[in-house]
Amino acid sequence: MSTEPGTLSAERILDAAEEVLRRFGPAKATVLDVARALGVSHGSVYRHFPSKAALRSAVTERWLARMSTPLADVATADEPAAERLRRWLFELNRSKRRIAREDPELFDTFNLLATQLEDVVAAHLEVLAGQLAVIIADGVAAGEFDVADPALAGRAVLQATTRFHHPAHLTEWAEPVLEDDLAAVLALLLDGLRVRPAN
């Protein structure tokens, strides 16, 4: 199946790149493999992504965005900030567990790529911390939280829940007590964020 370069969108290239990465692994996958899978010349791919590195970054960014984008809705949902924070943290953990279970090859592939793409991961973590900052700032505005710097607190909450979203901890997520553990960490963090009664 051959495709004219004119109809070749960046999105289709990324779909093919994801499939090639899943099949060959990051060490062996090449731009030529991606072009072959699409039935185009590798020049056609380079017209969208100037280098193999650019293609890898783009496909990894898209993969990470698949996790962060649905969470933006949770961050801005019409409910108390504490409830949003709870849903946000549990959904992040559950979505990672679901992907790891349903497509373990792709999960491993992208985690390996992510360790090599520090800037891409740093930008992803900024997005997540930013969503948490929105929840916390809303909580402050609603008189629910008492936090001087919501951006700093968002970053701290993200880091304090590393065990529940960083893929290095995947094997620990099988524990039956996982959700109890996350609930206990969340309770402690919420106690830290909440408004204290005045003296």
Next chain:
Amino acid sequence: MSTEPGTLSAERILDAAEEVLRRFGPAKATVLDVARALGVSHGSVYRHFPSKAALRSAVTERWLARMSTPLADVATADEPAAERLRRWLFELNRSKRRIAREDPELFDTFNLLATQLEDVVAAHLEVLAGQLAVIIADGVAAGEFDVADPALAGRAVLQATTRFHHPAHLTEWAEPVLEDDLAAVLALLLDGLRVRPAN
């Protein structure tokens, strides 16, 4: 250099095992290598450790205890609980960074072993969570903290600081902002633990 079985202590075997593991790595190191390093028969080693697995567990336990034992003093120091908690978390992070820097081969070796010895690691984490529970319970007794279940809170604090003590995050510890990040997480956790003024 040959040693009589009678003078062969478990401690000396563990010293030799550590050196053999460092040199050959966990995949290749054998009990025979350890016996050779000590100039004894492998039977003499088996008299102390009934199997290669038992020797590996014991040497890994000792390695982990080297990190947890000094922290017991911090946990019971004569100072406010908040200050103990701060020192405890920073010392755990700093001691891991120091070891990783001074002896990277041994650090990698034991981290690899630890991933294969879940029970040993779980027991180590219990010890650490227990030390945190002591700090928190003392804080409650002193009227400094308000926590219903210090054991649960100790486990939650340990998990909430995973990013700062789990070796999977070693590469992130080089960040210049590392200690600021730990301080921000600590501040949030302390806000959650502290007594709230009465209404």
